[in-house]
Amino acid sequence: MLSLAPEKVVAAAAEAAATSQPEATLLIEVEGVRKTFPGVVALDNASFRLRPGTVHALMGENGAGKSTLMKILAGVHEPDKGVFRLRGRDIVLKSPLDALEHGIAMIHQELNLMPFMTVAENIWIRREPLNRLGLVDHGRMNQMTRELLQQLSIELDPESNIIDLSISARQMVEIAKAVSYDSDVLIMDEPTSALTEHEVSHLFRIIRELRAAGKGIIYITHKMNELAEIADEVTVFRDGRFIGCKQAERLERDEIISMMVGREITEMFPKEPAKIGDVALTVRGLTLDGVFSDVSFEVRQGEILGVAGLIGSGRSNVAETLFGVTPASAGSISIFGKAVTVDSPQVAMAQGMAFLTEDRKDTGCFLNLSILENMQISVLNDDHLTAGFVHQKTIDQLCESMAATLRVKAPGLYERVENLSGGNQQKVLIGRWLLTNPRILILDEPTRGIDVGAKAEIHRLISKLAGQGVAVIMISSELPEVLGMSDRIMVMHGGRVTGILDRADADQVSIMQLAAS
Structure with a gap:
């Protein structure tokens, strides 16, 4: 050790x-x-x-x-x-x-952790200490885990279930597991x-x-x-x-x-001026008991509202509530001036909303399905049905055009998504939602795990969508991305909004002060 x-x-x-x-x-x-x-x-x-x-x-x-x-x-x-x-x-x-x-x-x-097993069970899987009866000695295993975590200064309970941990905590468990092999x-x-x-x-x-x-x-x-x-x-x-x-x-x-790219990238954040239109989304006093409270803001057509804050600030939880994944305990949501009760993703989609989740593996892509199947799931609706029959040729053309627009690197639409790189998986997921022609687009960490060339492409796409009048909410942990792409920036800490800054008034220092306050 x-x-x-x-x-x-x-x-x-x-x-x-x-x-x-x-x-x-x-x-x-x-x-x-x-x-x-x-x-x-x-x-x-x-x-x-x-x-x-x-x-x-x-x-x-x-x-x-x-x-x-x-x-x-x-x-x-x-x-x-x-x-x-x-x-x-x-x-x-x-x-x-x-x-x-x-x-x-x-x-x-x-x-690659087992979600319904404990931290200790994940770290020592296939190497569990046994007692005299040949059974797993959980007491000794938990103690071994406690000592390992202490050596690495990782503050986690060995008996916590992985499913109850944040993504960042799970990452630290993976690190501890790898180190445990010495x-x-x-x-x-x-x-x-x-x-x-x-x-x-x-x-x-x-x-x-x-x-x-x-x-x-x-x-x-x-x-x-x-x-x-x-x-x-x-x-x-x-x-x-x-x-x-x-x-x-x-x-x-x-x-x-x-x-890396065989060419120069002259502009990482191609933010283009966009006409700011009517208020598309109004949120007042939005609350999810025990998670976040009294969140209020609005987003206009053509505007990119960046959302910043440390992990655990409630950013992703607000996005999930806006999309109906976890319905709010209190507060109101209005879309183009009309009050809407968003209690399911189906309601959100019917109102013209789309939501790119931060975890493409667990809550985004269907890894064992093809690119086509992953994309078309968002448009298998009445617009492409006749008497219960799918207009498959039309859908195929839409998906093929979208994959080409996003420059998805793959042999074809029938390639399984699990065979793609992480960046191309992200592009497939973005493509799925763009096919819905959203009026309000929520992006949670849209460029996480994406290389520098693909980042520039996605930034350019986001800017183009804003130019077409889409209201964009972009959550990101990368401050240069938030500062480079946003018209305004909402900062959260401890489940509350601590400030909303105009682009001209924002810098890394002012954002971090609000994120830590």
Whole structure:
């Protein structure tokens, strides 16, 4: 088990590990890897190297092959061909158990916890301590978990059920589970996507301690600002191929973007002026007992209302109540001046509302269904029915046009969504709702886990929709996104609205002051 060191010792050891390793001490070496899925070449002659005692960032657009290569290293997928070496010796990885036995553990972007089991049961699954009768010793298992969480300074109850935890808390459980294997190689796939700023700092502290202990960390991220703080080296993939590897301290942001997308992106937040029209949505005193209270605001046609606040502030809960997922305890909702009781998503959709949830895996996409099936579910209504028969050809054309507009990378509409990258899954989900031609569009973390190129595309699309008169509510944990895309910004803390700022008056400091007040 990892023994944590004081911060100064950790920093010194990490620096030494990052600068003194010769090439002969490579921990992981990957060469000539190819992997295909039906109709898609995910990896083409890919290569990668990892030195012990370093944090190696892996970057690229969605669909670049990053996660696929890491899932091969973790034993989830088998390569079509390629060579894998651990400390200079060839290895074959046919299953996640093979990978763990070789000291390779992975924290997946899409969390893989058992929701109806406890924190302790999830961490020690298949490794539970047994008593003299051969039964699981829950007391000892909970104590082992308590000690592990204390070492990592994670404040969670070992006996809490996963289903009762927030997404960020579940992420910390995944991290603790991976560390519990005491693996030499730890792969982290977008580990900060659901974490608050404080939790990110906590995670980085854990990573530095692991690096100081000689572990090799492979860190997949889309967040440029994380590279300077945590990475020693950066490898970029594009279209399944290795593009280059450089020292993190020598890489400039524009150079990374150019390597990732093969072109320059001149404008990350293409906010276009839009005519602000009539009030589309009016909310007064909206309350959900025990979650949020007295939330009041309005959104006009053509306006993008950004919603900011720390995780747990109630932002997503307000969005779910607006869409009827969790009907309000009190308050009123008016749509274009008409009072409406939104007690179900069906009512919300009938009023021209659409809602992109923050968790595309659990509450968004149907992963085992095709792109077509995921998109068309929103338009299988009376507009496309005659005597009970579906106008399938018309629906197919609509979905195909939408997939092309959003640049969904896939062999065709019949490709299963689970085979797509996270960014392309997000595009399919956005496409589903855009097919409804919404008058009011609620977006909860629309670019979470999305690469820099796809982010710019989605931002451009949001701006275009506002220009067409759609009223947009955009919830985001990324302050640059909120500041760059919003006409006004509503800030929440502790289930209450703490302020609404005009675009011209908002900056990161003013938003964080309201978010923490």
